[in-house]
Structure formats: structure tokens, C-alpha cells
Amino acid sequence: MRIYLTRSSVCAADDLEPPHQRELKLPDSDSLEQIIVAVIKSNYLPKISGGYATWSVTSVIPVAVIAQQWADPRMLFLLPKDLENLDRKDGVLRLHFNYHAQIEPETVLNVLRELCLRAI
Numbered sequence: 001m002r003i004y005l006t007r008s009s010v011c012a013a014d015d016l017e018p019p020h021q022r023e024l025k026l027p028d029s030d031s032l033e034q035i036i037v038a039v040i041k042s043n044y045l046p047k048i049s050g051g052y053a054t055w056s057v058t059s060v061i062p063v064a065v066i067a068q069q070w071a072d073p074r075m076l077f078l079l080p081k082d083l084e085n086l087d088r089k090d091g092v093l094r095l096h097f098n099y100h101a102q103i104e105p106e107t108v109l110n111v112l113r114e115l116c117l118r119a120i
Contacts, residue, residue, distance in 0.1 A: 001026050001030065002023060003093050004089075004092045005021065006021055007045065032086075037072070051068050053102065054066070061082060061085070063086075070105065076109075
């Protein structure tokens with residue numbers, strides 16, 4: 001499976017090469033969580049001095065929260081139909097990593113859990 005990644009900049013010097021694109025090739029059998037763990041292990045996301053960077057992962061919808069101080073990503077609850085509707089182009093899964101500076105990751109996670117993307 002091909003994965004296309006983009007991420008937010010973390011500082012002014014990081015703005016020199018936006019949108020910080022990268023492509024990964026991973027086994028088709030990998031779950032979304034395994035894909036995100038592979039991204040973390042690839043060192044695609046910059047480490048922040050102090051060790052408290054917070055990121056959210058999106059692909060049309062919020063998918064997960066990553067914190068530099070956490071060992072694993074925290075996945076948001078997604079139904080099978082949600083996974084089918086993730087951002088894909090020409091068979092490539094597209095993920096964006098939003099930088100939330102050093103905001104407490106539990107706060108970001110709670111906001112995204114309660115986020116409503118459509119009128120009810």
C-alpha cells in the first residue's frame with residue numbers, strides 16, 4: 001500500500017520546505033494504527049525540544065492523536081464505513097499530520113472525540 005504524507009510546520013525555519021511531503025510503501029495488510037506507528041518510527045515528525053509535541057492525524061476525518069511523550073498513538077473510534085471514506089487518490093492513502101505545539105495531548109484527543117463534522 002502506498003501512503004502519501006504531509007505535515008504542518010513546527011517553526012519558522014521549518015516553513016522553508018512545506019508541505020513536507022513523503023511517500024511510504026507498507027504492506028496492504030497493515031491496519032491504520034500500524035501505518036501511523038510506521039510513520040512515527042520513520043522519524044517523519046520532528047522531535048521538539050522539551051519532548052512534548054502533539055500531533056493529530058487526519059484523512060478527511062480525525063484519525064488519531066500522537067504525542068511525543070506517548071509510546072503509542074491514540075486512535076479515534078472509527079467504523080468500517082469511516083475507513084472506506086478516508087482520503088485516497090489513485091489508490092494512495094493520504095494522511096495529514098497537524099502540529100498542535102505543546103498543547104496537552106489529552107485535550108486535543110478530547111476535542112477531536114467531540115468534534116462534529118456535519119450538521120445533525
